[in-house]
Amino acid sequence: MPPPVFRFAPSPNGYLHLGHAYSALLNADLARAVGGRLLLRIEDIDASRCRPDYEQAIYEDLAWLGISWEPQVRRQSDHLDLYRDAVEQLAARGLIYPAFESRADIARLVAAKDADAPWPRDPDGAPLYPGAGKRLSAAEQARAQASGAPYALRLYIEAARQIAGELDWCELGEGPGGEAGIVAARPLDWGDVIIARKETPTSYHLSVVIDDALQGVTEVVRGADLFWATSVHRLLQALLGLPAPRYRHHGLIRDSDGRKLSKSTAATGLRELRADGVTPEQIRRMVGLPAAS
Structure with a gap:
């Protein structure tokens, strides 16, 4: 073995x-x-x-x-083409869309919505994406991208979750709430996460699961601040057909x-x-x- x-x-x-x-x-x-x-x-x-x-x-x-x-030593900047390929795989399945709002735009949108009721936030405390990017037609998306405007490529989280089904992971450490053993993944808590950007063909979430798989990593030992991010990682692993390592999240x-x-x-x-x-x-x-x- x-x-x-x-x-x-x-x-x-x-x-x-x-x-x-x-x-x-x-x-x-x-x-x-x-x-x-x-x-x-x-x-x-x-x-x-x-x-x-x-x-x-x-x-x-x-x-x-x-x-x-x-x-x-593996340096991620040497492997950007691999991440682009993964983004294209997700896009070919209709799971990716461009969103053109800046962080400041999103903050203004959330502030307006917070006036009525607290806007939902992800496990890190950031507001879930409230923008209109996912409602643009394919032609409108193409025109906006062709204009040279900056954008982020986001994952249709609900569609991705329906394809992947129920997911979990083996936790050998301990989560923020004492979770250990087999932990149910909760990717919907993150909303439509960013998978790549115009200027960067990947994100932490995407590159980390690809690298772990290609390097044959079986044990991921990292800080507890990334505990619930594992939900997104398990979703991407399922969508891309990648193996899931065991996780051990440690205190900070x-x-x-x-x-x-x-x-x-x-x-x-x-x-x-x-x-x-x-x-x-x-x-x-x-x-x-x-x-x-």
Whole structure:
């Protein structure tokens, strides 16, 4: 029987912090405990924010932590054609449509609707897409796209759910509400999610399921903030005929105000801690992991 395959998949849009260290070390520890393989993937589809120096820093920080991975790091920006092909597959089944509203447009639409009753929101707290994109005719969609206007390609979530049927996943960790074991997927909670954009032929949701399948990943170990996103991932796996790995969502490392550590909030980076004399063993203690064996 082939060994389990784990992966750590950071984005090079900032320096790694303690939250990344916890996830990377946990993946490495679990892989070592079961004689599994550990892969490294660079999720760099956002060309506007990802930088080569951040990618190099990822390699340096992981090596400093004592983490080793198999060669041939997968870089998503090298595989955009694969994601385009998947979008075309979904479009050929009538499951994709272009939506032309900006984030500001959507915010105004939701604010107007919130005046009557609270508008539904997805598990991350963002409002479900309320726009008119799905009501445009094929000719109107084509004209708008030909005009050069920016757009997002969204999934007809209800139609996709009808095709895929009931879905679930094997959860080896614990969800926000204590969910574990076999968890029922709830893709409708996300509304018509974005699958790609005009300038980027994929999204996190799409590329992650394709990459996990192509790399033979069997164990996805990641933060609990992505727990319910697994519903979307299971839906895309079913639509594209991809295998479903086992999932283990772990708790998040939070700051003194209880917020999860984030690059956007300038969480202290591992390179800063290293410069201050913190050791890899101290990092393990800081994130609540036992000493390295």
